Amino acid sequence: MAIPVTDSGLDFSELHQRMQWYVDQQIIPCCNTLVLRGTEVIDIKTYGPLSHEPGEENGQSLQRDLPEDAIFRMYSNTKLVTSVAAMILYERGCFTLDDKLESYLPEFADMQVLNVDAKDATDTSPAESSINIRQIMSHSSGLSYAFVEPESLIDRTYTAAGINPLAMEGKTLESLCKALGGLPLAFHPGKQWRYSLATDVLARLVEIWSGQAFDDFLKQHIFLPLGMLDTDFYVPVEKRDRLTALYLPNDPLDVMASGYSLMDASAISKAPGFLSGGGGLMSTLPDYLAFIQMLINNGSWNGATLLMPKTLALMRTNQLAEGIGVNFPFWDMTGTVFGLGFALKVQAAEGEPDTAVGEHHWGGLVGTHSWMSPNAGVNGEGISGICMTQLMPAFWHPFSHDFKRLAYKITGG
Helix, strand or coil, rough: CCCCCCCCCCCCHHHHHHHHHHHCCCCCEEEEEEECCEHHHHHHECCCCCCCCCCEEEEEECCECCCCCCCCEEEHHHHHHHHHHHHHHCCCCCCCCEEEEEEEHHHHCEEEECCCCCCCCCCCEEEECCEEEEHHHCCCCCCCCCHHHHHHHCHHHHHCCCCCCCCCCCCHHHHHHHHHCCCEEECCCCCCCCCCCCCHHHHHHHHHHHHHCCHHHHHHHHHHHHHCCCEEEECCCCHHHHHHCCEEEECCCCCCCEEEEEEECCCCCCCCCCCCCCCCEEEEEHCCCCCCCHCCCCEEECCCHHHCCCHHHHHHCCCCCCCCCCCCCCCCCCCCCEEEEEEECCCCCCCHHHHCCEEEEECCCCEEEEEEEECCCCCCCCCEEEEEEEEECCCCHHHHHHHHHHHHHHCCC
């Protein structure tokens, strides 16, 4: 069923032409874009084919136009879903944000921290404090990710321990936590921000707090209530004809260079052993739209209430210490802090209206982005957007910035 679109009287042709240009120039292989005013969809469009590879799946050409319900590898968009799952349990009184992580996962007791200018992983000092849940949910725990800064000592230490978030075969959430508990932290808890495997630790906590497998909890408490029937950690065989192909850019150092080659056109057809809360979900635009509409609508959608408004307000509140902001070694996110699962914009970027302040957002490594801006719009009704491609890497890619800039421009910011 096609996503219903409300006639806004606005002309989105400039946005459509710019996104089509990215596809025509072979900068990205395909994409979709969707703009909301409040909870109403006011524009949606798909660009490019499902796959550039020849062949068929379930009797359908893979080179056909990207369908509205194409299945995408969501990567770190999964983090928003995991954070909502945790806050459902927060509302049940299963934990507080200041609880010590070691209260639920004893392997994180008595953590060591790499000394400044440490030469090896044994050059450490005892952590000044225990990691708490707030720090896990805001990436300020001292954990790392093993691929964002691969030459750093902390990420080399993770790699040496066999931790690679892009290849977790043979691991479970439980075994990952046990491994992380035996490694040093990059910094003392709460003292910095560093993108990390913390949301996978959070997924394990969801299992402990709920007594359910992580995927079962998501299905029962998020996916089924919202009607997200195409979202899971795998793609069943009967849905494979809707799976997008994933591509590698020919020149990964030039994000605007033309050309790419096939990286992956496959997906597992049954639940994996490692249920990554940080990046494992597969989903579609209609499914993820329902999730975003729930967030915009103060925790309720499709007749289901997942969270209370005050809980979502807490998630959209900065949880970092004063003076600490989101930082990456190669993606500029100036004017950004972090809540409970969301990045929070405290300063409008170049080309964005002042009403962009208050925007909360996140995206995935291969180019699946979503953002919600509650203060934007001519009458402050809120403007939100979703755009997806499948290119490794395409997080914080120019196509997504152009999409957001033009969405703000066309809707009156």
